[in-house]
Amino acid sequence: MRELFRKKHQLWLQMLYGAFALQEGKEYAILLDFARIEFRHLKWLAKLMIKEGLDFDWDREHIDIVHKFDRGVYETLVEVIDKVEREYGVAPLFDRMKRDEAYMRYKLEQFAKQDPKELTAFDKRLFYEGLEGESLQALVEFLFEESYKEYELIVTYFYAAMHTSSKELYSIFEDLIYESCFHLKSFALLQAKLGILALPRVVMREVYKFEDLENFLRNGIDEEIAAKEQCKALSQAVSDEELQKFFDFINYQEDYHIELMREALAHLQNS
CATH class of the missing domain: 1.20.1260.10 (Ferritin, core subunit, four-helix bundle)
Structure with a gap:
């Protein structure tokens, strides 16, 4: 679960800064909402870890958020969500996270099909x-x-x-x-x-x-x-x-x- 927390932390940051890169518009607002959901996931996961006698940290790998076009933001987030999904175990909390991110992936894939906008x-x-x-x-x-x-x-x-x-x-x-x-x-x-x-x-x-x-x-x-x-x-x-x-x-x-x-x-x- 420590590795899951780390990947979820990174996903939260990438979703958040992906929104900031867009700066405005419908897609910005939706990514910002998704980032808030991911932050809530972190809260629930941290509580579960502590309940099971584990601790978490805020270490993270190198994250590259720079993209020339908005499509790069959406495609990267889909890839990150897919990597996070591999870390889930079996629990009601993980089911909730997977279902949330299935919808996020759907919306991101729809955004990626639009004409690209320069950032x-x-x-x-x-x-x-x-x-x-x-x-x-x-x-x-x-x-x-x-x-x-x-x-x-x-x-x-x-x-x-x-x-x-x-x-x-x-x-x-x-x-x-x-x-x-x-x-x-x-x-x-x-x-x-x-x-x-x-x-x-x-x-x-x-x-x-x-x-x-x-x-x-x-x-x-x-x-x-x-x-x-x-x-x-x-x-x-x-x-x-x-x-x-x-x-x-x-x-x-x-x-x-x-x-x-x-x-x-x-x-x-x-x-």
């Missing part, structure tokens, strides 16, 4: 109307740093949620996961618009397999405060009104993330 998410054009020089460079650096940070938070909160017996902590971690998924999507779509869409780097095991949850939360609060300052600085540095409003929006969301983490810390200290 711009990987063309490295580095153009955003109204931005240039230091402002553009600051945006690029922010997007790469924060995309990794949000991915790291997703896998870390996921791991912590799967290993806690506290319903209150589980609920807080689940909220933080949803928030980081939204931020990751937002930053990745900006990357795609700039032609620099890329997967976040692998998260090392020592990051999410921590021994001291209280210390992790304290450090996390400090990181969120630093992220707020980055958002504030970027909002002030860019001249584009839409980007300014977007980074102010993210900045204000970080305030509540900090409050949620403080609630989790207080719960630990009082339990």
Whole structure:
């Protein structure tokens, strides 16, 4: 099941970033829904593994998400689904996963039959109307740093949620996961618009397999405060009104993330 979890993790990422590469349209929305289903599969699989005395990790193989045309995205995802299917055993959960992915394969094969559309998410054009020089460079650096940070938070909160017996902590971690998924999507779509869409780097095991949850939360609060300052600085540095409003929006969301983490810390200290 560890190998299955690894392949499912990779499928989730490829489905997610396949959607981001498309950026918009019916196919984008459907792939994004499929990615959310795959993430739910990961949650159910992790619970089953822990119930059976196994653990999981977030290691992954090299994944190439770069395609010139959308057809390449669909055909690659079909191939990945076929590889994942070989890892399933016999259980109601695996039946559910196989049936979900049978439908996904059907839709992907239908999309692949359409006239191919050229993708711009990987063309490295580095153009955003109204931005240039230091402002553009600051945006690029922010997007790469924060995309990794949000991915790291997703896998870390996921791991912590799967290993806690506290319903209150589980609920807080689940909220933080949803928030980081939204931020990751937002930053990745900006990357795609700039032609620099890329997967976040692998998260090392020592990051999410921590021994001291209280210390992790304290450090996390400090990181969120630093992220707020980055958002504030970027909002002030860019001249584009839409980007300014977007980074102010993210900045204000970080305030509540900090409050949620403080609630989790207080719960630990009082339990």
